[in-house]
Structures are given as structure tokens and as C-alpha cells.
Amino acid sequence: MNAALETLMLAFSADDGLRVPPRALFIGAESHPALGEWSDLIGWQPLKPLAAAWERAGFPRADDLPEGKWPLVLVLPGKSRDEALAWFAMARDRLEPGGKLLVAMPNTAGAGRFEKELSKATGNIVSIQKHKCRAFHATEDGGWNEEIFNEWRALGELREISGFTVQAGIFSSDHIDPGSQLLADHLPAHLPGNVADLGAGWGFLSDAVLKRCPKIQRLDLFEADARALECARRNLASYPRAITYHWHDVTTGLPEVYDVIVMNPPFHTGQATDVDLGRAFLKVAAASLRRGGKLLLVANRQLPYEAALEASGLAWRKIAEDRIYKILSAEKR
Ligand SMILES: C[S@@+](CC[C@H](N)C(=O)[O-])C[C@H]1O[C@@H](n2cnc3c(N)ncnc32)[C@H](O)[C@@H]1O
Known part of the structure; x- marks a missing residue:
């Protein structure tokens, strides 16, 4: 209710x-x-x-x-x-x-x-x-x-943070999320092929992928908040590469499989349903990677995502962490 x-x-x-x-x-x-x-x-x-x-x-x-x-x-x-x-x-x-x-x-x-x-x-x-x-x-x-x-x-008008367009009410509308920043800082430059950004928000991670990874061919953004997706369209408009924007509930699955998936899954510390939402993102990501495909994600350190990765058939390792966040890199066996 x-x-x-x-x-x-x-x-x-x-x-x-x-x-x-x-x-x-x-x-x-x-x-x-x-x-x-x-x-x-x-x-x-x-x-x-x-x-x-x-x-x-x-x-x-x-x-x-x-x-x-x-x-x-x-x-x-x-x-x-x-x-x-x-x-x-x-x-x-x-x-x-x-x-x-x-x-x-x-x-x-x-x-x-x-x-x-x-x-x-x-x-x-x-x-x-x-x-x-x-x-x-x-x-x-x-x-x-x-x-x-x-x-x-x-x-309610569009505003700018660090050169990006945002709007009140969408995720991280007054600052760049430090977890997303940590993942952006650790994105391997050699990421290849077709990439999906799950829960793409206003496009911060997508922007980092496009900046750092010259070998990617296509980038698909999946985001539930139509206003955030509209901001992402503006924020990524200057990239000449193929980008598609999906107003989509990630928990319902993705329409195709990818070589790479990046994400900062939605969560709230201490609220069980939100941890479940994060787990649902992991499950969908695992189902939507090709064999050998790679998932890169950032999460609060205390979130128990490792077990969910293993249960979904992904081999994971921690590639970075700070006081609050961890970056997990996982591969589909
Ligand atoms: C932690 S934020 C990350 C946003 C962006 N990737 C970044 O790094 O700044 C998670 C995003 O997931 C979106 N989201 C929440 N539930 C979703 C769902 N069921 N399907 C797709 N996106 C969802 C939220 O609107 C939010 O933009």
C-alpha cells in the first residue's frame, strides 16, 4: 500500500x-x-x-x-x-x-x-x-x-552541475555521486563492443565510458526516470558514437545481450526492499551479458552483492575501494 x-x-x-x-x-x-x-x-x-x-x-x-x-x-x-x-x-x-x-x-x-x-x-x-x-x-x-x-x-527548471544538465528530483541532482566517480576513475580503457549502463541517471557513468573507452561500439542507457534520461540525452549529445536511450524498468530484463555492463545500482542503506532492487539489477545484468562479458559496478561496501554475483554465475573480484564504496568487476563464466 x-x-x-x-x-x-x-x-x-x-x-x-x-x-x-x-x-x-x-x-x-x-x-x-x-x-x-x-x-x-x-x-x-x-x-x-x-x-x-x-x-x-x-x-x-x-x-x-x-x-x-x-x-x-x-x-x-x-x-x-x-x-x-x-x-x-x-x-x-x-x-x-x-x-x-x-x-x-x-x-x-x-x-x-x-x-x-x-x-x-x-x-x-x-x-x-x-x-x-x-x-x-x-x-x-x-x-x-x-x-x-x-x-x-x-x-523545476534544468540546472547545471560540473557542466552537466540535471533537474530537481532525479538522482544526484546537486552533486556528482562519489561512488559513481570512483567507478569512473577505475573504468578500464580497453572495454570493447556493445555496452549497457543500467540505471543510467543523467548519464554520468555513460559519459565516463564514452570518454575513457575508445573501443566501444555502442552504448545503451536504461533508466526508469524519464526526466533523468532526458538530461542524459542532453549531456551525451556531443558524442558522435551510437547511443540509445531506453525509458525502462531494468528489473523486467533487457532486450539483448552485451559485452559490457556498467552500473551504480539503486539502493538505500538499511532498507531491505532497496537492497532487493540492487540484487534484481545484478540478476538482470548477469542474464544480459554474453559468455565472457564483463560487469563493472559500484556499491556501498556493506551491501552484500558478492553472493548475488556468484549465485548468478559471475566470477567477481574487487578492483578498488575506499572508506564507503567498493568497485566490483565480474565476468560471466
Ligand atoms: C544510484 S543511481 C545511479 C545513476 C547514474 N548511473 C550515476 O552513476 O550517476 C541509480 C539509478 O537507477 C534508476 N532506477 C531506479 N530503479 C530503476 C529501475 N527499476 N529501472 C531502471 N532504473 C532504475 C534511478 O532513477 C537512478 O537514476
Whole structure:
């Protein structure tokens, strides 16, 4: 269960709650059985696994956030502060006069703080607290503080770090990930053939592969976050080599096999499901290497990926480490 989504839906079940409008837009759309009764609901969701689930549930989806005006805009933001505020502004821009903006967030993501921020901009707010989350909504009454929304809108614009284009909400949007940097520093220059970058983000590792490995013929990027992939397109645009960009859930497998796979798999220390996600990446990588093919990955030192590599038929060795990260090189037997 997505607790924030459950709390969001509660806004419609209270006696004095919101009424389901004839049309609605859902930013950060996630499917819920109760939404099946809504007549005209369009969703935008940049994360592939969630977008696929939304479509599987039968809801219409827009690739790009649609332009237009709606009487209700639902917002289910991620963890990034700048992303959440930028999404409030994106929702504001799509509200009809008198329309309602409804947000839901977990308390651990700072729901109380974001509710206060929104109420400063709108002057009115109604809040529900349940499931360790908050759902809060405001009604556009002609008196909202547009200066605040202008500031928030700017937070969602493309920005630069170390010459790369990034955007709020995507992985490592304010600094180069030190683990990825360590892997980039240890990429063997002789890597050959067709290469895949799994969970490619905005393209940092791909850029390093293209810079350091003149023998590679093709590079395929696989990334779940459409916004990150769009940044990667910009960041790698100047390379004359063959590059393809896949908006893809890596855990569902890859369409072909590769000579080399590089990755900094997604994880979060201490959260079992994220370690499982990293393991799923390893399994897919092992299945998608040709015999003799090579996997190069970086991971936090305490993550138990070695056993997963062995279980997948890969012979591994540690080629570098520092206080936090290790670089593993593995070969398919
Ligand atoms: C640790 S980051 C590495 C990003 C990039 N390779 C770098 O080194 O900066 C992991 C990336 O995996 C992506 N990701 C998470 N789950 C995914 C999935 N199921 N399929 C594809 N990519 C996923 C995240 O969006 C994130 O960009």
C-alpha cells in the first residue's frame, strides 16, 4: 500500500470532503482502485515502473506533463524538496479559476513543512492526517501569492552541475555521486563492443565510458526516470558514437545481450526492499551479458552483492575501494 496515496483518497471520503470533479489531472500518478470510478482522469508519471502500473490499471497517461486547465490537480511528489515545490507550481499552472490543488506526502518526507509552505502561498488549506501521512488541499480563489509560485516554478527548471544538465528530483541532482566517480576513475580503457549502463541517471557513468573507452561500439542507457534520461540525452549529445536511450524498468530484463555492463545500482542503506532492487539489477545484468562479458559496478561496501554475483554465475573480484564504496568487476563464466 502507498500510504500517501491512501491518505490522498481519504480527502474524498469524508462527509465534508472534496467532490470528485468531472475532469482531473494527476501529477506523479499512481493507481488506486477508487480512481477507477472517475470519469476523466489523466496521469503524468516520470518513473517507468509506476507509469506502467498506472497504464496496466487502465488509466490514460501523458508522456509529457499536459498543458491545459483542470478543476482538480492531484499531486503525489517524491522526496526532493525542490521537486515537491516545483510540482506545486506545475499544478498551480494547470488549475482552473476556483480549482483545487490536492497534495499527499508521508510525514517522513516533511509533509507538515510542505503543508505550511503551500498555505503561505495560497492563504487557505484543509488538512487530513492518517497513515503517518498528510493530505492537504487549497482552493484557487484569485488571491494566491504568485511570487512564491514563480520561485517554486524556477526550482523545476534544468540546472547545471560540473557542466552537466540535471533537474530537481532525479538522482544526484546537486552533486556528482562519489561512488559513481570512483567507478569512473577505475573504468578500464580497453572495454570493447556493445555496452549497457543500467540505471543510467543523467548519464554520468555513460559519459565516463564514452570518454575513457575508445573501443566501444555502442552504448545503451536504461533508466526508469524519464526526466533523468532526458538530461542524459542532453549531456551525451556531443558524442558522435551510437547511443540509445531506453525509458525502462531494468528489473523486467533487457532486450539483448552485451559485452559490457556498467552500473551504480539503486539502493538505500538499511532498507531491505532497496537492497532487493540492487540484487534484481545484478540478476538482470548477469542474464544480459554474453559468455565472457564483463560487469563493472559500484556499491556501498556493506551491501552484500558478492553472493548475488556468484549465485548468478559471475566470477567477481574487487578492483578498488575506499572508506564507503567498493568497485566490483565480474565476468560471466
Ligand atoms: C544510484 S543511481 C545511479 C545513476 C547514474 N548511473 C550515476 O552513476 O550517476 C541509480 C539509478 O537507477 C534508476 N532506477 C531506479 N530503479 C530503476 C529501475 N527499476 N529501472 C531502471 N532504473 C532504475 C534511478 O532513477 C537512478 O537514476
